Amino acid sequence: MAWLLCAVCLLAGFALLGAQMLRQLRTRLLIARRLQGQLAREERLGDWLHWLGSSKLGLRLQRLDGETQALLDRVGWRRSRQRALFAAFQLGLPLLAVGLALVFQHGLIGAWVGHWLVLPMCALGVGYLLPKRFLAVAAARRQQRIAQEVSLLIPLLRILFETGLTVEQALRVLSQEGRTLLPEISEELRLVLQRVDSGMALASELEKTAGLLAVDELVDTCVILRQLLVQGSGAMKSLQGLKTLLDDRRLTRLQERVSKMSAKMSAVMMVFLFPALLIVLAGPGLTALARALGS
Numbered sequence: 430m431a432w433l434l435c436a437v438c439l440l441a442g443f444a445l446l447g448a449q450m451l452r453q454l455r456t457r458l459l460i461a462r463r464l465q466g467q468l469a470r471e472e473r474l475g476d477w478l479h480w481l482g483s484s485k486l487g488l489r490l491q492r493l494d495g496e497t498q499a500l501l502d503r504v505g506w507r508r509s510r511q512r513a514l515f516a517a518f519q520l521g522l523p524l525l526a527v528g529l530a531l532v533f534q535h536g537l538i539g540a541w542v543g544h545w546l547v548l549p550m551c552a553l554g555v556g557y558l559l560p561k562r563f564l565a566v567a568a569a570r571r572q573q574r575i576a577q578e579v580s581l582l583i584p585l586l587r588i589l590f591e592t593g594l595t596v597e598q599a600l601r602v603l604s605q606e607g608r609t610l611l612p613e614i615s616e617e618l619r620l621v622l623q624r625v626d627s628g629m630a631l632a633s634e635l636e637k638t639a640g641l642l643a644v645d646e647l648v649d650t651c652v653i654l655r656q657l658l659v660q661g662s663g664a665m666k667s668l669q670g671l672k673t674l675l676d677d678r679r680l681t682r683l684q685e686r687v688s689k690m691s692a693k694m695s696a697v698m699m700v701f702l703f704p705a706l707l708i709v710l711a712g713p714g715l716t717a718l719a720r721a722l723g724s
Contacts (some may be wrong), residue, residue, distance in 0.1 A: 502641040503568040505616065519560045526556030554590060571613060572644050578611045579646040580679065583672045585610075586654075587665060594659050597622075597631055617642070632658050646675055 497519075501512055508639065530552035589599035603611065604618035623633045639651040653667045664708045 436624055497564065499562045499641075500561070500568045504564065504571055505613075505641060506508075506569065507620075515564070522560055523553045523556035526552040572642065575613050575617075575642060575644045576612045576646045579650055580610060580642070580675050582614055583650065583668050583675070585707065586650075590657075590665065595623070596654055600631075613645075643645070 497515075498512075501507070501515060506512060506515065527549045530549045534548050582603070585603060586599055589602060594602065601622060602620050604615050604622055607615045617638055621631070621638055624634050625631050635651040635654055639648045649671055650668075653671060699713065
């Protein structure tokens, strides 16, 4: 048994060593291809999507739809390449949906008969609206995560202010050291501080970022930080009041969720437990009545 365990361990070690060597070899091959100007399949697909999104039609689509731009800002896709990729998906998915609808309709019916444009037009509309709906869901979830992180951001800011740090220094500490506790807010703070290093004002950049994200808790926090930048002091009480308000809001939301959950559980009990209870209580009487009528 011991020899078998040793053999298994040695085999696992050789397998891990071989996998590591294959990974290093693949990395070297990719680097050599990249230096020679050859792109991998994933990079070719990304470049093709970037070209499609950066075309005239893709740029016109990005300018026309302002709601999509706002959703991309809330998700965090603010670079031109990211916006071009989404525009490529928004252009390519309707065409793919129309092609699949035509193939499906031709294979289902066997010939182009009747109103054959109905299914392709429906596929075109669904393919155009589906990426935007997914983007809206992703933006809403990121807003919820940011709102939850704000309740932790305020105590950290108070601790940093009490140690004697300024607003900019505290934000730099949070952007560098708070990636584990505040992943979303630390990323936004990093972008804000990059623009500040390039010569922009911190107060205006905080206001702009809060407006793009459209999270009420973050907007109120940025207002207090701007007040602290202008006045220099007197914002600790405001931060404490905002923290208390956010805790009250969170408690109210939890109470609402608990009340809704209890109502849903009552409906589940009525659907599943009431028939069984009715069978147990009324079953003997109904069987006795059936026997009496049968006799």
